[in-house]
Amino acid sequence: MTIALEEAPLAPAVRDMPPLRIGPLTIDVPVVLAPMAGVTNMAFRRLCREYGIGLYVTEMITTRALVERNDVTMRLIQHHESETPRSIQLYGVDPRYTGEAARIIAGEDHADHIDLNFGCPVPKVTRKGGGSALPWKRDLFRDIVAAAVDGAGDVPVTVKMRTGIDADHSTFLEAGRIAEDVGAAGVALHARSLEQSYSGTADWSAIAELKQHVTSIPVLGNGDIWSAADAVRMVEETGCDGVVVGRGCLGRPWIFGELARAFGGDAPRVDASLAFVATAFRRHAELLVEFYEDELRGCRDIRKHAGWYFKGYPVGGEMRGRFTKVDSLAQIDDLIGELDLTVPFPGDSVEGPRGRSGRARRAILPEGWLDSRELASTAGVISSAVAMRLTGRPATRTPTSNASCRNGVRSAASSHATGRECCIRRACGVSPRRRKYSAPRATPTSRVTGSPTRSRSRRSAANWLRRSVSATTSSTRRASVTTSAIRPSGTTANAR
Numbered sequence: 001m002t003i004a005l006e007e008a009p010l011a012p013a014v015r016d017m018p019p020l021r022i023g024p025l026t027i028d029v030p031v032v033l034a035p036m037a038g039v040t041n042m043a044f045r046r047l048c049r050e051y052g053i054g055l056y057v058t059e060m061i062t063t064r065a066l067v068e069r070n071d072v073t074m075r076l077i078q079h080h081e082s083e084t085p086r087s088i089q090l091y092g093v094d095p096r097y098t099g100e101a102a103r104i105i106a107g108e109d110h111a112d113h114i115d116l117n118f119g120c121p122v123p124k125v126t127r128k129g130g131g132s133a134l135p136w137k138r139d140l141f142r143d144i145v146a147a148a149v150d151g152a153g154d155v156p157v158t159v160k161m162r163t164g165i166d167a168d169h170s171t172f173l174e175a176g177r178i179a180e181d182v183g184a185a186g187v188a189l190h191a192r193s194l195e196q197s198y199s200g201t202a203d204w205s206a207i208a209e210l211k212q213h214v215t216s217i218p219v220l221g222n223g224d225i226w227s228a229a230d231a232v233r234m235v236e237e238t239g240c241d242g243v244v245v246g247r248g249c250l251g252r253p254w255i256f257g258e259l260a261r262a263f264g265g266d267a268p269r270v271d272a273s274l275a276f277v278a279t280a281f282r283r284h285a286e287l288l289v290e291f292y293e294d295e296l297r298g299c300r301d302i303r304k305h306a307g308w309y310f311k312g313y314p315v316g317g318e319m320r321g322r323f324t325k326v327d328s329l330a331q332i333d334d335l336i337g338e339l340d341l342t343v344p345f346p347g348d349s350v351e352g353p354r355g356r357s358g359r360a361r362r363a364i365l366p367e368g369w370l371d372s373r374e375l376a377s378t379a380g381v382i383s384s385a386v387a388m389r390l391t392g393r394p395a396t397r398t399p400t401s402n403a404s405c406r407n408g409v410r411s412a413a414s415s416h417a418t419g420r421e422c423c424i425r426r427a428c429g430v431s432p433r434r435r436k437y438s439a440p441r442a443t444p445t446s447r448v449t450g451s452p453t454r455s456r457s458r459r460s461a462a463n464w465l466r467r468s469v470s471a472t473t474s475s476t477r478r479a480s481v482t483t484s485a486i487r488p489s490g491t492t493a494n495a496r
């Protein structure tokens with residue numbers, strides 16, 4: 001059935017929803033654009049803001065790249081003058097880089113809010129113990145959040161996380177409390193575990209649980225908001241203080257207007273006819289060209305959005321294919337000229353999930369990661385001196401009997417099937433291959449319940465931690481020298 005948006009049933013409004021208060025910031029409507037790598041650049045944030053009200057966050061910015069003032073990174077943290085408040089998400093695994101990155105953002109007035117990414121499920125990230133793997137190590141999690149809060153000064157810092165590694169290794173309640181304790185101004189929960197990735201449905205009951213547990217700062221809910229009605233339902237079911245919307249806005253930036261209205265805000269109502277959608281697509285492309293200062297790059301970026309914009313509209317495969325090859329704004333105009341712009345909003349076919357989904361997959365973690373909750377005692381092999389350097393606190397050693405080697409041996413003292421001694425004593429025949437700066441390869445045995453691995457290239461957590469400590473110690477020293485050397489005192493905004 002085809003229904004015009006004007007005739008669509010109204011989502012029930014939560015008109016008494018108070019504004020979202022994140023530290024000193026007041027967001028009139030408690031809606032946040034989720035950080036999305038490759039999507040939430042300045043162009044997309046501006047577009048979303050043109051339709052709605054809320055807080056619009058950058059894609060994740062690597063702390064080390066920011067501290068080292070990588071050119072691309074410095075561009076990604078820039079905001080347009082129309083963007084206020086400005087929000088940057090940081091990703092890092094080292095408290096010192098995180099603290100320094102936060103200090104740069106606050107000291108040089110790059111943003112009004114900093115979010116920390118503890119939700120990324122991508123193997124490249126979690127195999128280094130980053131993203132959604134990190135809160136498992138509560139000492140490291142605490143140190144990173146505390147360093148960010150300290151570095152950020154008056155700029156509020158929030159935490160975005162998942163429920164945990166998997167159903168047996170939940171972290172969100174404890175992480176929420178830790179964040180609250182060390183001065184975070186809010187926590188957002190994507191109600192899926194790392195193992196779930198984007199599969200199935202988000203478990204909103206976890207958001208309700210977190211809201212009961214964390215009481216002094218706002219709790220935001222995230223996961224599977226595809227419409228304003230979903231957002232209202234999430235607030236009603238969980239009691240959360242605001243919502244974070246990711247995939248639901250892909251190809252539909254005007255959802256922020258619908259969300260604003262659903263929460264009692266004043267935003268114009270749109271009729272999402274094909275003509276309207278084509279105009280929004282064209283505007284997005286134009287903003288991307290402006291952002292990249294390069295027409296070809298802007299048009300290359302818009303290509304991936306075409307499928308999302310035209311989802312549910314009668315725009316055939318051949319035509320969509322042509323949209324995914326555009327090189328210029330003129331080409332986009334020509335293609336739009338070929339569309340039947342009298343097509344009204346098609347209704348249900350536009351609604352529902354979009355963007356990433358996929359299947360649950362085994363968590364990819366540094367070896368031995370789940371053996372203890374403290375980084376300082378990972379696999380029982382980190383010396384006090386090393387732990388002190390990494391976390392600033394002495395190691396709490398896990399008894400070696402709890403450690404598992406990469407051949408699946410549960411005790412440092414025992415021998416495994418091949419008769420060799422345990423890897424973590426570095427006497428195992430399959431010694432780790434060294435690679436500069438990288439974490440150990442992921443291994444199925446990193447799960448507590450895992451079975452023996454056969455890969456020859458897998459290294460122990462101990463080796464990785466030893467190496468990363470010495471690498472980060474020396475590079476942080478280098479970085480801080482660079483930072484203080486090039487940062488003018490009393491710095492001013494350079495990116496608004």
Ligand SMILES: Cc1cc2nc3c(=O)[nH]c(=O)nc-3n(C[C@H](O)[C@H](O)[C@H](O)COP(=O)(O)O)c2cc1C
Nearest residue numbers: 034035036037059060117190223224245246247356
């Ligand atoms: C393309 C894409 C990129 C993402 N990049 C980030 C990111 O940079 N930082 C982050 O914390 N989460 C990232 N996420 C996760 C989202 O912020 C959000 O938590 C997740 O999509 C669940 O919310 P949703 O159901 O509303 O999409 C990304 C998600 C997608 C689909």
